[in-house]
Amino acid sequence: MDNDSIKALKEALEHSPNNIPLRLHLAHSLLGLLAYEEAEKEFKKILSLDATQQKAKLGLATIYFRKEEYKTAVVILEEIIEESPEESYQLLYCKALLRSGNTKEAGEVYRDIVQYNPTLRDEELDQQFRSYQFDEGAGDEEDGYDEDALFNTRPEINFNHVGGMHRVKEEIDLKIIKPLQHKDLYAAYGKKIGGGILLYGPPGCGKTHLARATAGEIDASFISVGISDVLEMWIGSSEKNLHEIFERARSHSPCVLFFDEVDALGASRSDMRQSAGRQLINQFLSELDGVDANNDGLLIIGATNAPWHMDPAFRRPGRFDRIIFVEPPDRVGREAILQIMLAGKPLGKLDLSAVAKKLDGFSGADLQAVIDICLLYTSPSPRDRG
Numbered sequence: 001m002d003n004d005s006i007k008a009l010k011e012a013l014e015h016s017p018n019n020i021p022l023r024l025h026l027a028h029s030l031l032g033l034l035a036y037e038e039a040e041k042e043f044k045k046i047l048s049l050d051a052t053q054q055k056a057k058l059g060l061a062t063i064y065f066r067k068e069e070y071k072t073a074v075v076i077l078e079e080i081i082e083e084s085p086e087e088s089y090q091l092l093y094c095k096a097l098l099r100s101g102n103t104k105e106a107g108e109v110y111r112d113i114v115q116y117n118p119t120l121r122d123e124e125l126d127q128q129f130r131s132y133q134f135d136e137g138a139g140d141e142e143d144g145y146d147e148d149a150l151f152n153t154r155p156e157i158n159f160n161h162v163g164g165m166h167r168v169k170e171e172i173d174l175k176i177i178k179p180l181q182h183k184d185l186y187a188a189y190g191k192k193i194g195g196g197i198l199l200y201g202p203p204g205c206g207k208t209h210l211a212r213a214t215a216g217e218i219d220a221s222f223i224s225v226g227i228s229d230v231l232e233m234w235i236g237s238s239e240k241n242l243h244e245i246f247e248r249a250r251s252h253s254p255c256v257l258f259f260d261e262v263d264a265l266g267a268s269r270s271d272m273r274q275s276a277g278r279q280l281i282n283q284f285l286s287e288l289d290g291v292d293a294n295n296d297g298l299l300i301i302g303a304t305n306a307p308w309h310m311d312p313a314f315r316r317p318g319r320f321d322r323i324i325f326v327e328p329p330d331r332v333g334r335e336a337i338l339q340i341m342l343a344g345k346p347l348g349k350l351d352l353s354a355v356a357k358k359l360d361g362f363s364g365a366d367l368q369a370v371i372d373i374c375l376l377y378t379s380p381s382p383r384d385r386g
Contacts, residue, residue, distance in 0.1 A: 006030065020046055020053065027059055032373045034366060036063050054084055065092065066369055068203070070100035091122055098125070101228030155216035162206065162213045163340050163364070164333020171324050172197060172214055176299050180218050180254055193254070196288060196300040196319050198262070200307040201326035204365030207303035208260060210326065214301065215256035223249050224258045230265060230280075239283040246287040246298075253297035262302035263309045281311055288319045328363050331356050337364050341371055 009026040016022060027042035040063050046056040057080050064073040077093040090113050097106035110125050159169050179186045179193045186193060199207040208224070215222035223245065230241045242265075249257040259265065266284055267277065286292070288300065302320055304310065314320050329337055334356035342352075359367065 006033075018049055020049055023049075024053070024055055024059075027056070031059060031063065034066075034369060036067060039063060052083075054080060058089065061092065061096075065096055065099075066365075068099070070096045074100055074102075091120060091125075094122075094125060101226055154219065155212045155222050157209075157213050158216040159213055161216075161340055162210055163335075163337030164329045165206065165210060165326065168199075168210065168324055168326055171322065172210070175322050176214060176256075177218055180220075180297075180299075192295075193297050196302065196321060198302045198304065198307060198310075198314070198320040198323045199326050200304050200323065202328060202363060203305055204363035205326045205328055206364040207326050208258070209364070211256060211258040211301045211303065214299070218254060218256075220299065221249070221252035221255040222258065223252070223255060224260065226260055227264050236279075238280050242280065242283055242287060247293070249298055250293055250295065254299065255297070256299045256301060259300070259302045261304060263304040263306050266302075266310045266314050281313075285313055285319065288314075328361060331360070334359055334362060334367060337367055338371075341368060 006026070006029060009022065009029065013019065013023055013026065023042055023046050027039050027046065030036075030039035030042060040060065043056045043059045043063070046053050047060075050056075057076055061073045061076040061080065064070070064076065073096040074093065077089060077096060080089050081093060090109060094106050094109045094113065097103075097109060106125075110122075113120055162169065175195060175197055179191060183193060199210065201207065212222055212224075214220075225245055229245065231238050232241065246257070249255045266281055288295075290298075300320075302314075307323060315323065331353075335352050338352045338356060342350075359370070362370070
């Protein structure tokens, strides 16, 4: 929908401000254009007129999910599911749980969804929860939940699944992949296999996807660490958690250990008033150095939107000694990303080059959002298929 259509809808609402279907149409149109703030305002206006409007609640949950406010999305989706437990809501709910750090609960929800309707299997969730046994009677052991297997996976994607980013992939190839492929040569020169890379750049540009693809490129284990996996309120617990994560990674060498939002764990010590934060940073630095253990074969990738907030000690050689900027994709990169995302979908005659050109400035996450919205409004509903 173009700007003229949006303007026409707004003018119509000036004459009929309580017209919920019309306002809902405007809100979904704004959501489709990624105008999240305006769409959020319209959805909230609808709920002020009628608090039972499920489509408005789902629209709000979708916005918060896209804005990475996952906990807020979870709260809204729980209310929706309680009122109307439709499976389509539950998949989004599962993803929101997963990204908010509630991994076990997300796995249990996904297991129930798949057991009830196997056609709802989701590729992203399948990859994350391959440690779950979805057969009846699989124990939890009772629930078929294996925390170690869930935390440690071998990605099925590689650099072929990453559109663009040629410069970044070349640097990762030199720093991580080549040493692992030519161990004897590097050992002859006294070079260890492993080390750290810090990826930084705007949100949604594929830092996590790239880290996962790096592990797949070398058939290594992949452990993704979020803030909630490390931080606890009790003194000493966070340091213990961090040590256990590194120990698990060392036991699965070669392993790519990925820290998302690493600046939250490695903020500058000069900005801290509490000693507990400094102790966690000291523990992190000690683990990176492999003071009490061998880090050979341990490949550490950190991702941050604000590298300047990290303690300078992390950038010392042997730690995160290579810092790589992950910029938003250019036109060629956007076209490559679209080709990967749309592979296998019935597109007809679609000029991806022209589409990529019009989406200047869009990140990989933005492109995925555009595709999701387009498929939502173009795919036949279950009622139509029936």
